[in-house]
Amino acid sequence: MLRELRAAVDRRARLRWLHLLLGAALLMPFQLLTTSAVGVTGLADGDFRLETQLLAFALALPLVAAAGLLPVARSLEGAIARTLCGASEEVLATPADSWSARRRTSLWFTLHALLGGLTGAISLAAPPAGALLLLLPVLRPHTVGPGWAAPIAEHPWTAPPLGLALLALPVALAFPAGRRLARLAPRLLGPTPADRLAAAQRRADRMAERNRVARELHDSVGHALSAVGVQAAAAARLLRTDPDFAATALAAIEATARDAVTELDHVLGLLREEDDRTAPHTLADLPALLDRTRAAGAPVDYAEDGLRARTLPGTLSREAYRIVQEGLGNALKHAGDAPVHVRLTVRQETLEITMANPLRPPAGRRTRTGSGLTGLRERVALLRGTLDAGPDDAGQWLLTARLPLGSSA
Template structure:
């Protein structure tokens, strides 16, 4: 018995019944508007006294409902109601407003169907229970059989009176069956009418791609800034420990460089994490550029025990901000790789020059015999390739003449780097101490 009643009166069936009654409630304003149209045409003073007038008003109101379903909030609200009351998986429904003719047509069809079935089930839910209650108690309440109540003559027979409670219970079961069946139909048709269209899927894919691009950019920033800082601080601390008693002045410089490196990296880390926090504005720490911090980057690298020679043949202050920022990260990663894979005593040569409208960057260091590569490789070169690709440049990295050489060529006039200085002859080189 329980297995028979659960599809009719179970929790899911009750929630879907509520969903239908809500549709009937939403249909009432449209039905009232329909009576304003139908009443004068039929010449009826009591518009709700005739079932024909009621059905005609209902038929006039549904097209009005289809028109109002074009409001942007209709599909999100209907999808939420279907998800919670009809038990439809959220992945099968679209959350955003309907855009495009196909999506709007489907939303209009769904809204009309919901209000149409809801109006019918809501009307039955109002009318049938009182009628069924009268049938159930009719054999036991003689006053209800008074001719003044206008009962059908068939109830004057004993057999009809005896079957009245059965008919009352059957009518309630029929109402529950109609409501359950309508709820199942709506739940089955909801994914087709409220589900995402190809345009919705394309927009969602573009949003995911944009979010992934932002996350990848933040990951590169974290890798380059924090990775460089950790490598430099580790080597600076190691070098200071080895000469702690012999060279206090070097130890003092190393500790100063560690303090400066960590303070700057904390500021960059706060700026990046600010973007990741929901509802939080990005940090205020400025992004480092070649013009603003190349000398500081070289000084902190030398404090780790490396010998760095820099030859600059480009007007760093005139470079576009985007190009200067990305070039800084490329130089930083090149120095980090030299420290990480070669050691504190490495000699690194950094060159930057303008040539034929391109900024050419070269970071070169000897290949140590004891250099080791981490299992699976790191992400430094991958990040450099991603930065160079976004700017429309080229990158080459690998052994060359007994050294490890990183060579990057970036267009100064690339759209991502504009506005920039006009292309021209190579700028006279400048030695950075």
């Protein structure tokens, strides 16, 4: 019992009482409108009689419900409920986009105005009346004029208990009303199934964007670092015995690092959601990539069939470049200076990318140390293509990607 009394007057209860009074303030314009309408139409006599105000109050609630259907109503009521009512974080302070959310907000707005109007009226009327009843025993009966207190003045000993009851009435009403509204807030102002679906779609979009940026970083910067490491090791090994090759490797390191910085600017532009100032690489940039790989010490045999006769969509050309880049990076990382065979073929509305290189003995298999193949599979899947990667019967690592020419959509 003592705990309930403390809860009824603690800070949260006071904020909820203020929340109810704010509901009364939101009701006031509608109440004034219906009061004027009742007076003009003659539905009741006198603007300030109790029956007039009750009728105007009843007529104002449908107007409140109609106003609650506005999308902005959830923004207003959600922010107020989270600040004053102590509602959970599930309460949304965003415009209601669907009719289901609007109907829920309308019901909440009506309840807020209804309970707020009752609480506000009692909070204004009950304390003065309670104070008068507490003072009634010390007042002379003839000082109390005709009205509601006149019958009580004839029995002054009943006035103090009634006065205390009137003083406690606002708390007795505001505490359960505020607690009930706080419990209803997540249900009426929280996300609807459509809101939850939209939130899940936004999360999926963010995850897809993060995966895309991760693939870009891995395929571009990761490839560049792998190539730089191999080139630097080759240059250090042959610096004394073959200065010309070492100079070529150092020049390739410079070109690779410069290209990596450009790629990094492109990816950072994606993260900042800026207009990309650096055009991403396409198959037109493939010769430079092959030259840098050759400079790292890995012989690259390149061939193409039917590629020049077709104009590839931009998206497909960019993704094909990334696939070749990742394949060359894996070859440098796992096979060193082993020769790499790259072939691009266009046939039957399909771009086929085939890459093969010998496996390094004695392992006979690739070591799975990164996420390159996973990123390649995701990239190819987005283009509705297929990817096969693994050792073949001839002891080579074979990577084959097949991309539909219409997959850029």
